[in-house]
Amino acid sequence: MVKHEAFTLLTENYNEMINITKRVLEAVKASGIKEGLVAVITKHTTTGITVNECLECLESDIDLALKRLVPEDIPYCHARMLHTYGSTAGNPTGHIKSMLVGNSCMFPIIDGEVSLGGAQDIYFYEFDGPARRTINITVIGEN
Amino acid sequence: MRKKPFVIDIHTHPAFFEPICENEADVEFRRKMLGLYKNGKAPLKHIYNQMDYAGIDRLVILPEDLTTNHGGTVVSNEEIKKLVEISPDRFIGFASVDPRRKDAEEVLEYAFMDLGLSGLKLHPSKQEFYPADKMLEPLYKLCIKYNKPVLFHAGLSWEPDALSKYSKPENFEEVAYNYPELRICLGHFGWPWVKETAAIMLKYTNVYADTGLLYFDNAREFFGHVFEKELGISWIDRSLRHQVMFGSNNPRFEQIRMLEALQGMEFRESTLELILGGNALRFLGMEGKENG
Known part of the structure; x- marks a missing residue:
């Protein structure tokens, strides 16, 4: 059995980490699937999904590390008019951070529960906000 | 602590704001007319989030009446009025009128008097007219009568079917000369x-x-x-500081990054305050009405 669900976020900052663990757990519970896998996948190329420990110190460190790895003020090529959009490209750092963080995560479902480690939370990362974002949750398995 | 400057984005297009996107055919018409092919509908909460993040207090929202040459409006004056009514503390609405409409004067007077709109947007390239054409005289006179400014598209237009020849800056000199009491902006x-x-x-x-x-x-x-190479580095700061206004042309261009770029330029702080909002207030005839 496969169950798909999607939800939307309106982010409020240029770069932002949003803990979406609760939303994923609810989706798994609603699916009724007892044994299987859950995949969490963003629909965008300037956002990320990853797993880490929910501590404000780590959130700051991760944000700082990404900003050092991908500075804003270097001459990226993705800074030009795009004919297919009719608008300017101006978010190269968002694309690169998205690539570094990845667009998805996956967890086993055992006996109806998402098998998260004690320090594991699921984060949605905004790298070009504020924006409207959609995240897919796909649950695969058996009742 | 220094007071945050009042910031107005004088040039935005609300074509994809959700409350005026109920009809999918209208939205597709807007994408085609504006040449903005991938824009999705934007909930107002998202627009507010962008404004709040950037520190923008007001958006001037612009319609586009293309009745005679394209058979419709990209955004109508009534839709602008609807958005202003939803968020009077965030939006300042302009009117548009196709100057070739037989009822152009009535449409504009209605927009000023009954819809309460704050200025006129004209797009010579898309609406296919020269700014000094006699056909425009009654509209300019109405703007003077009601003390409303005109914001013109000027220069290259990215919109399809919009030739630059109509919008070269030199075409606007005659308007500036003939109507010294009319405030005009070259977008x-x-x-x-x-x-x-x-x-x-x-x-x-x-x-x-x-x-x-x-x-x-x-x-x-x-x-x-x-602003620092094609124009002399000091031209705006010394000579044009009372006439330049922050406008983003959002959603074509990047409002937040454009604002940050302006804030990082070598202007006097007082010049920057004028560019970010002070000049727009005077252009709009709203000096002293920041909170109104």
Whole structure:
């Protein structure tokens, strides 16, 4: 059995980490699937999904590390008019951070529960906000 | 602590704001007319989030009446009124009228008197007219009568079926000369003819220009090139400081990054405050009404 669900976020900052663990757990519970896998996948190329420990110190460190790895003020090529959009490209750092963080995560479902480690939370990362974002949750398995 | 400057984005297009996107055919017409092919509908909460993040207090929202040459409006005056009614503390609405409409004067007077709109947007390239054409005289006179400014598209237009020949900055000199009491803004600083725009602004103090230009590179690089190399580095700060207004042309260009780029330029702080909002208040005839 496969169950798909999607939800939307309106982010409020240029770069932002949003803990979406609760939303994923609810989706798994609603699916009724007892044994299987859950995949969490963003629909965008300037956002990320990853797993880490929910501590404000780590959130700051991760944000700082990404900003050092991908500075804003270097001459990226993705800074030009795009004919297919009719608008300017101006978010190269968002694309690169998205690539570094990845667009998805996956967890086993055992006996109806998402098998998260004690320090594991699921984060949605905004790298070009504020924006409207959609995240897919796909649950695969058996009742 | 220094007070945050009042910030107005004088040039935005609300074509994809959700409350006026109920009809999918209308939205597709807008995408085609504006040449903005991938824009999705934007909930107002998202627009507010963008404004709050950037520190923008007001957006001037612009319609586009293309009745005679394209058979419709990109956004109508009534839709602008609807958005202003939803968020009077965030939006300032302009009117548009196709100057070739037989009822153009009635439409504009209705927009000013009954809809309470704050100015007139005209797009010579898309609406296919020269700004000094006699056909425009009654509209300019109505703007003077009701003390409303005119924001013109000027320079290159990215919209399809919109030739630059109508919107070259030199075409606006006759309007500035014939109607010295009419406040006019040359959108996009008339790019690529920015020196011509600067020359007309220098001579005619009723001529303003907005910063809605981002055709190459990123905002910091392009503003640096245009305002510090193509124009003398001190021209705006010394001579045009009362006539330049922050305008983003959002959603075509990047509102937040353009604002950050302006804030990073070598202007006097008082000049920056004028560009970010002070000049727009005077252009709109709203000086002293920041909180109203």
